[in-house]
Amino acid sequence: xxxxxxxxxxxxxxxxxxxxxxxxxxxxxxxxxxxxxxxxxxxxxxxxxxxxxxxxxxxxxxxxxxxxxxxxxxxxxxxxxxxxxxxxxxxxxxxxxxxxxxxxxxxxxxxxxx
Amino acid sequence: xxxxxxxxxxxxxxxxxxxxxxxxxxxxxxxxxxxxxxxxxxxxxxxxxxxxxxxxxxxxxxxxxxxxxxxxxxxxxxxxxxxxxxxxxxxxxxxxxxxxxxxxxxxxxxxxxxx
Numbered sequence: 482x483x484x485x486x487x488x489x490x491x492x493x494x495x496x497x498x499x500x501x502x503x504x505x506x507x508x509x510x511x512x513x514x515x516x517x518x519x520x521x522x523x524x525x526x527x528x529x530x531x532x533x534x535x536x537x538x539x540x541x542x543x544x545x546x547x548x549x550x551x552x553x554x555x556x557x558x559x560x561x562x563x564x565x566x567x568x569x570x571x572x573x574x575x576x577x578x579x580x581x582x583x584x585x586x587x588x589x590x591x592x593x594x595x
Numbered sequence: 596x597x598x599x600x601x602x603x604x605x606x607x608x609x610x611x612x613x614x615x616x617x618x619x620x621x622x623x624x625x626x627x628x629x630x631x632x633x634x635x636x637x638x639x640x641x642x643x644x645x646x647x648x649x650x651x652x653x654x655x656x657x658x659x660x661x662x663x664x665x666x667x668x669x670x671x672x673x674x675x676x677x678x679x680x681x682x683x684x685x686x687x688x689x690x691x692x693x694x695x696x697x698x699x700x701x702x703x704x705x706x707x708x709x710x
Contacts (some may be wrong), residue, residue: 483638483640485638488709514698523700523701523702523703524685524700524703526697526698526699526700529697539695539697571638571639573639577622582627582644582646582689582698583641583644584636584641584698585641586631586639586640588637588638589638
């Protein structure tokens with residue numbers, strides 16, 4: 482158990498809908514990352530938040546947005562869902578002063594768009 | 596820009612045989628390198644990492660990897676495969692501490708271990 486908690490574990494929704502994925506980082510971690518894992522794209526970095534501020538953006542679609550709240554939990558919002566958005570979405574966190582850049586991953590949220 | 600190439604999307608070995616999973620990286624500055632393992636229906640677990648210092652890094656479950664700057668490689672090895680090693684393995688690179696430390700992953704190598 483990495484200490485990173487993601488909910489829901491599984492989600493099935495229809496095209497055009499909107500979903501929210503939630504992540505609680507490890508205690509004390511200020512950074513939260515979101516990754517998407519799909520068969521065709523592999524593991525893709527989406528976005529990084531540090532202590533509530535967006536720090537880096539990767540291959541995140543405009544239909545997707547994220548935020549990190551004062552209590553450091555994060556939400557990834559996916560809207561106007563398409564079949565191709567079906568994937569495993571990982572949240573990860575890292576401690577603020579880890580010189581080794583270790584990132585700890587949650588178990589992921591499986592999203593199926595039908 | 597950084598990138599990671601994992602040679603071989605599927606590797607199959609016999610139980611007790613040597614495991615060798617290949618990873619080559621590209622980075623404009625000396626990177627930090629990682630191997631993660633993903634068991635079926637689970638998240639990513641850190642196996643080992645290289646930051647600085649000794650180039651041979653030992654990780655969990657008997658795995659080790661050697662950083663070879665001249666070859667831009669960070670291959671993962673295990674002397675004797677066990678059935679429980681069957682999983683997908685990901686090599687990843689990040690910039691050193693002090694910059695935004697997002698991980699860039701390779702495409703992964705699925706390891707199968709047969710009796």
